[in-house]
Amino acid sequence: MAKLLKTYVCQSCGAASSKWQGQCADCGSWNTMVEESAPAASPFAQKHHLQKGGRRLSLEALNVETALPKRLSTGIGELDRALGGGLVAGSATLIGGDPGIGKSTLLLQAAGLIARAGPAVVYVSGEEAADQVRLRAHRLGLGNAPVRLAAATSVRDILTTLGDGAAPALLIIDSIQTMHSDLLEGAPGTVSQVRAAAQELIRYAKETGTALVLVGHVTKDGQIAGPRVLEHMVDTVLYFEGERSHQYRVLRAVKNRFGGTDEIGVFAMAAEGLTEVSNPSSLFLTHRDEAVSGAVVFPALEGTRPVLVEIQALVVRLASGATPRRAVVGWDSGRLAMVLAVLEARCGLSFSSCEVYLNVAGGLRVSDPAADLAVAAALVSALAERPLATDAVAFGELALSGELRPVGHAGLRLKEAAKLGFGRALMPTNGEVKAEGLSLSRFRTLGQLVDHLLGRG
Template identity: 60%
Template structure:
């Protein structure tokens, strides 16, 4: 027997309360509570069961389905790579991103490509079939053999998916529009999102198809509904980009079957998304040599090297406390590097405003960018361009030492590929320290050596 109870659920964190409160005690959010009907199943009586086959071994068993070991390739290379080298049958992937960023476009292209040799379905709760067809025409995929549907009733959808023999991939756009009739609350509430996701996960595991869920992102930049959604699924991808640029980045933030922090780069055009196989070229397209205050950072995103331009501007300040602004880079880290340059290199940034920008709107989190940031700052302060055709990488410590970073070889190779000839970096900790190639490496021990 199941009994239904009404409870108040925080839509931010998913905590349950018996009474309404203005503020959630668990996460501190205000006005986040919505009354929802929760169905609780009475605890199952303890029964005597045969548990002799409860445990098994790690070795492969003849009962394993051969599917379990082969990944499904969509042949959209950037997408496959971000997923960890293809899709794992029976897994559930959540794709989050701002409205209008291109989630539906991306997934329609993915499903169209995969449907060339596999059975695929795309169910939209957001758009009508006519709208979907118009988009497909614009993306020139309207001839693809995708099973399209517009519905928000999850139980209907699951039933229909069950009838598609040999289904490989089902897209649900978006999870916030789906609902099950067993729960009273509206679509998009925590209970609905949670229940729908649970049923989709169970169906995917049971029938061995991949489910991709689209998730909306709130103003705060997290996937709407509770964080639990991210815990439930196998893989979480974010699709991001700046409004003013036409490139988009697909980033993996959680992956049970692959590396995280992997990125895929796409360019958005009238005919949809095209893959950008050499992102460095894109990000350096507007780079000018011989301008002071810029330095090229050889970074790593996931498993891939990427060259980015760091720009710094140092200007006299008329403010009591001068401005320190960083775009695309952590401002605490900027303060630290400024302090090191002042204390260890005798430079003075005292009464100057400082702006730091990663060109192209990308965000860098790698400490390896410290050296490039320092080079751009010094160049801006001295109003002298950095040496021509040079790249920088290395972490800076508080004593002013330049510390080695991972993947030096990859970084140098990318620099070489794009025609750079000088590299300023920390000791290279790779095998034997010998790097073949035409890039002339200047190994720095202290950041002072940059000046």
């Protein structure tokens, strides 16, 4: 008789262990090991190899002409931009975000617009009743959209229902953590259940050509809950970001097998739902009549779209003996420490007795390394209380030697700044980049920039 084995699986990363332990050896999470039943191991299965008895595969050449995948437009331009042009038939898309950020609202708007255009759409909610989804659709002005609704958590019931008729063009599952497969033991949301439910739904999408969209919960760290393998199984991963206290929302693509990554779509939350923002720079720029020290405009590049944001710095001098604070919102705190170290070591500026506060206006999260120069300029301006010109932008990457390194797509950044009325740019010596209507100030080292800002030399 086959021996029934038991294993312990981490609910954070999916690592398996034969014994229970308080801390996962792979990801370091505490109290996440849960006992699950492993497949029965028989002596025949352990000795049998897999070199014979299978189906022979047909191997194809790499240079065979292949048509581009057919895309389904969602009717929302910013969502199509993040997806790379629309939903691909037979693809699986995973969208995650904080609770209440607007994931269900965005998908319901897309479902209503697609259904009105003709294709069949099925919306399955595992968290809300059908009446709740219907009431939200009425608030969004989509009450007459021919979307078929269902409230279910059993994957078997969902696939049985869909198998009775023609496959829909779009299937939305809200959310994958609530789905349950009766082939496995365990509550919905466990690693094995999420993996099994997602695998069955993705298999259905690949076989029928249905575009599948899965909603995923996120942990307190902002990562999609459940096994990391879930993000590897799907074709596209989107993160819906933003603060509920702010009006804007950013849809960011971090994986896309059918398009570019790091593309974003920008939305604004309104009474009638999520509205598209065609000019994101208008959300993240502070309009003021006079110059303020510590404020520098940075032309960030999000995917293929340049977005102008304002970097704000505040430097507060402390009495001797006090421990200074370093607070950062919207940027990497480790990179701020590097910029401060370079300013002290290479430029002779002292921040050791000052508290430093750095903020990206509007709540946008900036990861572009070209923000180094804008942050350094904001810190110098705040320390010396010398404001920069209101029509100036700054960008460039900083090396530990104090050298300013050129960044990619400088022409796009300068073109966007000129279009929004800016007149000058502080940047590294970046080849033959030119921009009409902009006065370019080029610097080889950070020390040259500091001398320029402080009027030295």
